[in-house]
Amino acid sequence: MKKRIKPITAVTAGAAILIGAIWLINESCYPNVPAFDDHFTRKFLNKDKKVEDGFYEFKSKTGQYTMWFPEEYQVLHKNREDYAVNNDSYESWWAVYNEEVEGKTQENYIKTEFLTSNPADESIHVEALFKRRFGLSVPNKIENSQTRIYYQSAYIYFKGTEKHVIVDKKKHIPNTYLAYVADKRSNKILQISFDSSDKYKSGDEES
Amino acid sequence: MTMKKRTKTLPAIIVGATILIGGIWGINESRYPNVPAFDDHFTREFLNKDKKVASGFYEFKSKTGHYTMWFPEEYQLLHENEQQYVKEGKVFERYRAVSNSNELEYMTVEFSKKIKKNESIYVERLFQEQFNSNKPYKIETRNVSIYYDKAYTYFKGTHRQVTREKEGYVPNEYVAYIADKHSNSVIKFYFDNVKAELNERQGREQDKRIMKILKSVQFDDFKDNRN
Numbered sequence: 001m002k003k004r005i006k007p008i009t010a011v012t013a014g015a016a017i018l019i020g021a022i023w024l025i026n027e028s029c030y031p032n033v034p035a036f037d038d039h040f041t042r043k044f045l046n047k048d049k050k051v052e053d054g055f056y057e058f059k060s061k062t063g064q065y066t067m068w069f070p071e072e073y074q075v076l077h078k079n080r081e082d083y084a085v086n087n088d089s090y091e092s093w094w095a096v097y098n099e100e101v102e103g104k105t106q107e108n109y110i111k112t113e114f115l116t117s118n119p120a121d122e123s124i125h126v127e128a129l130f131k132r133r134f135g136l137s138v139p140n141k142i143e144n145s146q147t148r149i150y151y152q153s154a155y156i157y158f159k160g161t162e163k164h165v166i167v168d169k170k171k172h173i174p175n176t177y178l179a180y181v182a183d184k185r186s187n188k189i190l191q192i193s194f195d196s197s198d199k200y201k202s203g204d205e206e207s
Numbered sequence: 208m209t210m211k212k213r214t215k216t217l218p219a220i221i222v223g224a225t226i227l228i229g230g231i232w233g234i235n236e237s238r239y240p241n242v243p244a245f246d247d248h249f250t251r252e253f254l255n256k257d258k259k260v261a262s263g264f265y266e267f268k269s270k271t272g273h274y275t276m277w278f279p280e281e282y283q284l285l286h287e288n289e290q291q292y293v294k295e296g297k298v299f300e301r302y303r304a305v306s307n308s309n310e311l312e313y314m315t316v317e318f319s320k321k322i323k324k325n326e327s328i329y330v331e332r333l334f335q336e337q338f339n340s341n342k343p344y345k346i347e348t349r350n351v352s353i354y355y356d357k358a359y360t361y362f363k364g365t366h367r368q369v370t371r372e373k374e375g376y377v378p379n380e381y382v383a384y385i386a387d388k389h390s391n392s393v394i395k396f397y398f399d400n401v402k403a404e405l406n407e408r409q410g411r412e413q414d415k416r417i418m419k420i421l422k423s424v425q426f427d428d429f430k431d432n433r434n
Binding site: 061077080083084085086087089090115117121124125127128132135158161162163165 | 286289292293294295296299319321322325328329332335336339362365366367369401
């Protein structure tokens with residue numbers, strides 16, 4: 001009786017140590033940054049592709065685009081609508097980084113939406129988007145060999161339920177950035193916004 | 208002796224004042240309809256208690272002053288943060304409201320100004336984005352164009368599945384684009400009841416209610432083409 005218990009205990013202990021060790025080795029393969037601590041976020045990232053200091057390559061589940069992803073952020077997946085993908089034609093996600101700023105927690109958000117859009121209507125969508133968000137119709141524009149990037153930043157704040165926008169950087173440091181990135185060789189577009197105001201508590205369909 | 212008298216009057220005054228204040232509050236509250244929409248003080252500010260427009264609906268007046276619509280009496284506006292209710296002067300307003308009898312039923316109503324000549328492009332984007340399809344139904348009245356569509360949607364893992372116009376799939380999501388014919392005013396309407404599995408009869412009732420709300424939108428006559 002006494003003798004039989006011993007091997008079982010030993011096997012159990014051995015197995016536990018083995019599993020623990022495998023888990024540890026596996027975990028230690030990943031970079032020790034918040035983006036890789038989250039198992040959902042990890043699936044989008046290439047751990048061997050630290051594209052630049054502080055960024056890893058993010059690959060969309062649509063297979064249609066890659067972008068740089070800051071290592072402090074984690075993709076949200078608590079609620080159903082936090083992350084959505086529709087085959088290769090649509091994807092939306094948002095990621096959060098809770099940053100300690102002067103003893104307080106500041107929530108920073110990145111929000112993206114990938115979709116297809118007729119290039120002929122580009123100026124109309126761009127104008128509507130920036131007008132809606134910032135009250136101006138002509139954003140900044142950069143072109144490179146692959147994309148056209150329209151972007152704008154502003155400081156957005158609320159007085160009660162009233163939204164106010166300050167576009168002039170000299171008057172206030174921006175807390176919101178928005179970009180519309182259009183592929184030159186297809187009808188694919190990606191909208192990206194960055195927010196460090198505390199107004200995003202839940203996903204929404206602001207467009 | 209005087210001491211004793213004073214201590215007696217003071218409690219009496221307090222009791223009297225409490226009864227009075229309570230009474231005034233009670234009378235004031237009793238002036239409002241006894242429905243969830245009026246139980247919430249934030250929601251109440253948008254509604255006209257004397258305008259029960261149809262059974263189950265009160266008139267909702269936007270704070271932009273640009274439109275009115277029917278508001279279901281069991282709904283309440285969410286107002287914990289700026290994503291739930293936000294307004295920008297007279298050009299933008301968005302509210303999100305939840306049913307008090309079914310907490311998984313939401314509607315979002317967004318008012319904005321959109322350039323009229325691009326209407327078809329905005330409509331296409333909206334329905335493409337929401338249902339991956341650009342075949343909305345269209346209703347024309349003298350004053351407005353209503354584009355709307357409905358679908359049964361659900362998530363398979365992170366994949367969003369959309370089923371339109373298929374027997375046995377009662378819609379749990381509605382989207383509408385309502386454009387004023389006399390100005391640039393536009394309302395985008397979103398309804399979702401995604402966790403519910405309705406039967407055909409419940410589906411028809413839901414459909415009727417939503418169509419009532421969509422058709423109830425009235426834009427003002429104030430012609431402003433600056434935006």
